[in-house]
Amino acid sequence: MKVFNIGIIGFGGFGKFLFNAWNQLDNIQVTAIADINPEAVSGIENIQYFSDWKELIRLESIDLVAIVTEPHTHKEISKACMLAGKHVLIEKPLAISSKDAEEIIHTRDQTGVVAAIDFIMRFNPLIQAIQALTQDGAFGKLRRVAVENYAQDEQLLPDHWFWQKDRSGGILIEHAVHFIDLVHFISPSKYKMVNGLKHNRNAFQEDQIMANVLYENGLIATHYHSFARPGFFETTDIKLSFDIADIQLHGWIPLTADVKVLVNGKSNEMLLSNPLFECIKTESIDTLTDESRPKGWGINGQENSKDKHIVKSSGVSYEVVEMITGRFSIGASKQEVYANCVKLSLLDVLQKVSDPSHSLMAGLESGLDSLKIAELATVSARSNA
Numbered sequence: 156m157k158v159f160n161i162g163i164i165g166f167g168g169f170g171k172f173l174f175n176a177w178n179q180l181d182n183i184q185v186t187a188i189a190d191i192n193p194e195a196v197s198g199i200e201n202i203q204y205f206s207d208w209k210e211l212i213r214l215e216s217i218d219l220v221a222i223v224t225e226p227h228t229h230k231e232i233s234k235a236c237m238l239a240g241k242h243v244l245i246e247k248p249l250a251i252s253s254k255d256a257e258e259i260i261h262t263r264d265q266t267g268v269v270a271a272i273d274f275i276m277r278f279n280p281l282i283q284a285i286q287a288l289t290q291d292g293a294f295g296k297l298r299r300v301a302v303e304n305y306a307q308d309e310q311l312l313p314d315h316w317f318w319q320k321d322r323s324g325g326i327l328i329e330h331a332v333h334f335i336d337l338v339h340f341i342s343p344s345k346y347k348m349v350n351g352l353k354h355n356r357n358a359f360q361e362d363q364i365m366a367n368v369l370y371e372n373g374l375i376a377t378h379y380h381s382f383a384r385p386g387f388f389e390t391t392d393i394k395l396s397f398d399i400a401d402i403q404l405h406g407w408i409p410l411t412a413d414v415k416v417l418v419n420g421k422s423n424e425m426l427l428s429n430p431l432f433e434c435i436k437t438e439s440i441d442t443l444t445d446e447s448r449p450k451g452w453g454i455n456g457q458e459n460s461k462d463k464h465i466v467k468s469s470g471v472s473y474e475v476v477e478m479i480t481g482r483f484s485i486g487a488s489k490q491e492v493y494a495n496c497v498k499l500s501l502l503d504v505l506q507k508v509s510d511p512s513h514s515l516m517a518g519l520e521s522g523l524d525s526l527k528i529a530e531l532a533t534v535s536a537r538s539n540a
C-alpha cells in the first residue's frame with residue numbers, strides 16, 4: 156500500500172481538524188505543516204514545521220498539499236504548489252474572485268497535477284442519498300431550494316479576517332459557496348440570473364446577505380446567511396421542494412432530513428431500499444384528502460371526477476399511489492460525519508492520483524461555478540445598498 160505524504164499550509168481551526176481526522180487514515184501521513192504563526196503547531200510532534208510555506212513545497216517527499224489558509228491567499232499558494240509539482244486539495248472558497256479561480260484552473264491544466272476543492276457536503280452520505288434519488292427521478296423535478304442559515308458571530312471578533320472583504324470575499328464567497336455547490340450537486344444546471352441583498356451592521360461588518368439564483372432548468376434557489384445572532388439560535392435549514400416531494404435538511408452538516416413524497420411502485424422501492432431511510436407513515440392516495448381548498452369550494456363534484464392517481468406539478472403529470480412520510484438519518488454524531496467527510500474528500504483526490512481515469516467528486520470547476528454565483532450576488536447586493 157502506498158503511503159502518501161501530506162503537507163498542510165495553514166494550521167488554524169480547520170487545518171487542525173483536518174490533521175486530526177487524516178491522522179486516522181492508514182495510507183496518509185501528514186509530515187509537514189506551514190503556518191506564519193509558530194504557536195499554531197505547539198504540541199504537535201514528529202512534524203517538519205515551516206513559517207514560510209515556500210519552504211514546505213520544496214520538500215521532494217510531499218505528494219499533496221492541503222491549502223487551509225485564509226481565502227485571499229489560495230490563489231498564490233495553490234499556483235505555487237502546482238508549479239512545484241504537488242497535487243493540491245484547496246479549501247473553499249477556491250479564491251475570492253472568479254478571475255483568480257480561473258488562474259488556478261489554468262495552472263492545473265498547465266501542470267497536469269490533480270487538484271480538487273474541499274466541498275465536504277458532497278461526501279455526506281445523507282446528501283449523496285438525496286442526490287442519487289433525485290437523479291433517479293424519485294422526487295420529480297427540483298423547483299426550489301431555500302437555505303436559511305443563522306450563525307453566531309460571538310467568536311468572530313470584529314477584527315477577524317472573515318469580516319474583511321479583501322481577505323474573505325464576504326459571507327457569500329467565504330461561506331455560502333458550500334450551499335450553492337450543494338444545489339449544483341443535487342440538480343446541475345447553468346445559472347440564468349443572480350441578484351442579492353445585504354445588511355451592514357457597521358462600516359465593515361456585512362452581517363446578513365442573501366443570494367437569489369434562477370437556473371436554466373427553472374430552479375429558483377435562495378441563500379440567506381446571517382452571522383449575527385447568539386449561538387443558542389444557530390441553525391441551518393435547507394428546504395428542497397420537488398414536484399412531488401418536500402425535503403427538509405437540518406443542520407449545516409445534515410444528519411437528518413424529513414421527507415414527504417408521493418410515490419408509485421418504482422419510487423417506493425427506491426426509497427424503501429435506501430439504508431438511511433426510515434418510513435414513518437404510508438397513506439394510500441385513495442384515502443388521502445387534498446386540503447388546499449376548503450370543502451364546498453368550486454364546482455360540485457369536480458374533485459370526484461379527477462383520477463387521484465395522476466397528480467400535476469408545474470404542468471407535469473405524475474402517476475402516484477401513496478404518500479410516504481419518513482426520515483433520512485445517518486445515526487452518527489456531527490463530529491463523526493464531518494471527520495468522515497474530510498477523510499473521504501482527501502481519499503477521493505488520492506484515488507485520482509493513483510488512477511487518472513477516476514472522476515473527482517469535487518473538481519476545481521465546481522469551485523468556480525459556485526464562486527461565480529456568490530460573486531455576482533455579492534456585487535448585486537452591494538450595488539443595491
Ligand SMILES: NC(=O)c1ccc[n+]([C@@H]2O[C@H](COP(=O)([O-])OP(=O)(O)OC[C@H]3O[C@@H](n4cnc5c(N)ncnc54)[C@H](O)[C@@H]3O)[C@@H](O)[C@H]2O)c1
Pocket residue numbers: 164165166167168169170189190191192195206208223224225226228246247248273274275329
Ligand atoms: N470545508 C470546510 O468545511 C471548512 C470549514 C472551515 C474552514 N474552511 C476554510 O478553511 C480555510 C481556513 O479557515 P480557518 O477557519 O481554519 O481559519 P483560521 O484563521 O483559523 O486559520 C488560518 C491559518 O492560516 C494561517 N495563515 C494565514 N496566512 C498564512 C500564510 N500566508 N502562510 C501560512 N499560514 C498562513 C494563520 O496563521 C492561521 O493559523 C478558509 O478558506 C475557510 O473557508 C473550510
